[in-house]
Amino acid sequence: MASGFDRGGVFVDAFAYSLGTCRTAVEESESAGRLISSSADLRYAGFEWHHRSADGTDSYDLARAAVTQIRDRGELGGVDAIVYANCLPLNANIGAAADWERTRDVKYLMDFPASRLQSDFGLDEAIVIGLGQQACTSMLGSVRLAAALLGAEPEWDRVLCVSADRFPAGACYEQAYNLISDGAAACVVGRAARGFRYIGTHQITNGGLATADDDETVGTFFGYTSRLVTEALGRAGLEAADLDWVVTQNTNERAWRILSRVLGIEPERVWAPSIGEVGHVISADNIINLSALIDSGKISPGEKVALVMAGFGLNWQCLILEAL
Numbered sequence: 001m002a003s004g005f006d007r008g009g010v011f012v013d014a015f016a017y018s019l020g021t022c023r024t025a026v027e028e029s030e031s032a033g034r035l036i037s038s039s040a041d042l043r044y045a046g047f048e049w050h051h052r053s054a055d056g057t058d059s060y061d062l063a064r065a066a067v068t069q070i071r072d073r074g075e076l077g078g079v080d081a082i083v084y085a086n087c088l089p090l091n092a093n094i095g096a097a098a099d100w101e102r103t104r105d106v107k108y109l110m111d112f113p114a115s116r117l118q119s120d121f122g123l124d125e126a127i128v129i130g131l132g133q134q135a136c137t138s139m140l141g142s143v144r145l146a147a148a149l150l151g152a153e154p155e156w157d158r159v160l161c162v163s164a165d166r167f168p169a170g171a172c173y174e175q176a177y178n179l180i181s182d183g184a185a186a187c188v189v190g191r192a193a194r195g196f197r198y199i200g201t202h203q204i205t206n207g208g209l210a211t212a213d214d215d216e217t218v219g220t221f222f223g224y225t226s227r228l229v230t231e232a233l234g235r236a237g238l239e240a241a242d243l244d245w246v247v248t249q250n251t252n253e254r255a256w257r258i259l260s261r262v263l264g265i266e267p268e269r270v271w272a273p274s275i276g277e278v279g280h281v282i283s284a285d286n287i288i289n290l291s292a293l294i295d296s297g298k299i300s301p302g303e304k305v306a307l308v309m310a311g312f313g314l315n316w317q318c319l320i321l322e323a324l
Helices: 026-031 039-044 059-072 097-103 113-120 135-152 214-235 253-263 285-296
Strands: 011-019 022-025 049-052 081-085 127-131 158-165 183-190 196-205 245-247 304-311 315-323
Touching: 011 059, 011 285, 022 026, 026 039, 026 049, 059 113, 059 158, 059 183, 081 113, 081 135, 113 127, 113 158, 127 135, 135 158, 135 183, 135 196, 135 285, 135 304, 135 315, 183 285, 196 214, 214 253, 214 304, 214 315, 245 285, 285 304
Parallel strands: 081 127, 081 158, 245 304
Antiparallel strands: 011 183, 011 196, 022 049, 158 183, 196 315, 304 315
């Protein structure tokens, strides 16, 4: 295995997610003017339902709901750090815009959700770190950062990773031909051997494509995702044949049928069963689909899983895990 890539003493577990409470059929959102494509086209791509946040709720409500699940299962405990990731920069502040406009005091632009989370869950010893500008790959980026922090801080044992995003009122719930849901995901990265062993991760960023339109974004998907997975495997000393599962984001179902052939991965090993029910949950898709894989009972100890995500920026990330 390549030097600097092995994190054999780091593990990922305690997966949880939450969704906006307004479950909406794709046809209803088309009628309400929330889409760019037709509902028929989105259904052809595999999308059927999506979940929007109710009025008066924000992205922090989603984050809190996901972490509450971890706590209620008895899997939260103490943590040394919280890595709190957002795709949309506006979700990195939960202060009231009206207070900023009324007072012109910038403290209302720095009401950080990570600090609220630390306080609400009594994680008094945890430091907080905000992660942004990685778009839909933010959840995978938070796991990579957590693993790096454990490597740099030998006295630390556990890092809570959270990603939460809610589209603002009036937004179109479609991006690059994907039906969007509001949602959050969370997991714990630690030294205790639970869940999955962290093998490594890889990221590609092409800032020159930051303002790419939807068609240009789709046009990059196959080439960059293929390169991402190939390079991630190479860094880990693995080949496509070593992967037992590829857990993807919820994008057009037919896209991964093509990619699996390009990568030499059997289509049956590509796992994204939640696309019809939840759509593309911004940064949470990999956690939702990995949770479904665990619940299915199909995954066995020793099997290797690649979690793959593409996002604006443009960013691509791949996380490789091994089931315990």
